Amino acid sequence: MIRVASVGECMLELQARGPGWHLGHAGDTFNTLWMLRALLPPGAETDFITAFGDDPFSDRQRDFMASQGIGTAASPRLPGLRPGLYAITLDAAGERSFSYWRSDSAARRLADDPAALRLSLAGRDLIHVSGITLAILTPEARRVLREELARAREGGALVAFDPNWRPALWQSPETARAAMNDLLAICDIALPSWPDEGALFGDADPEACCRRLLSLGVPEVALKLGADGALIAAPGAPGQTIPARADVTPLDTTGAGDGFNGAYLAARLEGHPPATAAALANRMAAEVIGVYGALAEPGALRRCWIEAGRDNGRAGR
Template sequence: MEMGGIASVGECMLELSGGSGGNWRMGHAGDTFNTLWAMRALTPETIAADYVSAFGDDPFSADQRNFFADHGIGTAASPVIPGRRPGLYAITLAGAERSFTYWRADSAARCLADDPQALEKSLEKRALVYFSGITLAILEEPARKTLIAALETARENGSRIAFDPNYRPRLWASPEAARAAIDAALAVCDIALPTFPDEAELYGDKDLQATMRRLAEAGVGEIAIKNGAEPTLLSAGGGTVLIPAVAVADPVDTTGAGDSFNGAYLAARVAGLAPETAARRAHKVAAAVIQVHGALAPFSVLREAFAEA
């Protein structure tokens, strides 16, 4: 089967940012969309890029799909759900560090796995499929199982599956539920891109090496453990290596840094670059992203950083 195209599965929300003086900017963002944004910027236009989700039938949902299309991102066979709408979140900043307030109970994306045939169609013949722990967390248990089954089918048909556990406690009923779902996801993934503080919180890992051992024992063959401004621990093909982060003296906004790392890393891997080269390029891109406001850096910023690495 000829493989081509990339897909990211999850929830893209309306983003309110820059709310000083009561004046807010509205954009579109969410962890898996932020990652696809970077992949779209850093892969040739001949490679299709699709955001696999579910959308509402309201004007904001239509604007969101138009925004995707304007930037070369499709939606494959993602359904439009009557009466649903996008989730919404607002970013508040303390210096460069951010916090989030969410409104997402009626999010259409919670229905992304309600049509198994549409989901499988959206994932067909993909060179790479990406998803996250937040993708899992917004779904009910039966829908999580449907998604994992669709990912397993895509993998059996030749797709590489990439996953960031991205643990957010408030989205889960319990740590036990999160661990069960994330463990099931790890069983069908080829590339894991976790963040160490998340793994330490959920699994009690004492250090990066403990996280690396656990993921390797789960059968993941390629692992890049992010750790903020500290080096990334990378394992692919047997050995491990620390890849230093790129220092930024005065970051503007850390929103989307890890997501952009993931997108740059995966774009490099889709292009056939070695894992170590991919991680170095990913750090350069993440460093560029935290020097601009918002989760979605301009394509030109992403491309310049990626080319310089």
């Protein structure tokens, strides 16, 4: 049985729709796990590792995850805390702007109990984490998280990391670079985005970004290029650009990169090589931007996955 975990913050999501608002649940690492849950076999174990409050909205989140077959392992419930909240507004082209209320989010304390975190991460085949996960934690909590990820990796888990730099969450770019490089040192699959990486690290172009990550010892890089697809790189192998679909008109770009991450990791867990995984992930990202919000309907995702697999020369199931 495949056992996967994603570590981070699931927020309440307010999505502007016509004259009103739709309340949902989303966050970069949760969105990635949502895609993994939709695409992996029904028997796979998928858990979202975080910390919850004890309020009705936290209860609603937990119930929602359970209804979708997503567990929460040993994630603690913390008295007096609550989920973070963000609101999305869209322009005519489907591009997003965000407003956040997350300063007292329970997820900021997901690494306060090292023993509970260790229990949640034990025995995993894959653990996904992001730069946003790092950004919401204190330096001491980042240290605990890294130690427990390294411990899980020693036990056989692959660690996948999306740097996902959000400047407003960090004290400074220097702090972000140091924390991300520290995590990249124990990373098996890096899932960065361009041009974010260039803005933070000063890379001249996507190829330079991949070379930097490989020089840090990362064995596999899938650099997201937005509408241009993805650039795949590994030590000793020339980078390969996998184009995105050109026939997609975005309705809402929320969660496109997270959807790519989840599909790429699902394909790698199924044994597909990076180039095939990126082609499948591009197809699934196109599915995500065709719906409002970050979470496309699981059945539709699964059907698209089967069709994409057939198109890429493999038997869908």
